Amino acid sequence: MVCFCFLVDQKRKMKASKPAAGMCSRCGLCFCLTAPVKTSTRFCLIPIYCRSWRAIVCSFCGSVLKSYR
Ligand SMILES: [Zn+2]
Numbered sequence: 001m002v003c004f005c006f007l008v009d010q011k012r013k014m015k016a017s018k019p020a021a022g023m024c025s026r027c028g029l030c031f032c033l034t035a036p037v038k039t040s041t042r043f044c045l046i047p048i049y050c051r052s053w054r055a056i057v058c059s060f061c062g063s064v065l066k067s068y069r
Contacts, residue, residue, distance in 0.1 A: 013038045014057065022065060024058035031060040037067075 014035045022032040035057050041049040055067040 007044050008041060010039065010041045013040075020056050022056060024061060024063060024065060026063045027058065027061045029058070029060050031058050032056050032065060033059050 014037050017033055017035045020032040020034040023030050024032060033056070035055060037053055037055050037057075039051045039053070040047050053067060056065045057063065058065060
């Protein structure tokens with residue numbers, strides 16, 4: 001099953017978006033954004049799984065503070 005892992009890659013795309021109120025729990029700065037995130041998993045370069053969701057992320061350190069499904 002080890003070689004199977006090398007064929008799968010997962011990408012997470014995040015679009016720039018609106019600022020959100022809140023403070024980052026990791027770095028303590030107020031750089032929070034509400035961003036639509038798209039996660040796509042590919043197997044042998046063929047997309048097999050794709051999911052879009054919204055999250056509040058810190059634009060400074062990149063940590064996800066809250067996610068909506
Ligand atoms: Zn942060």
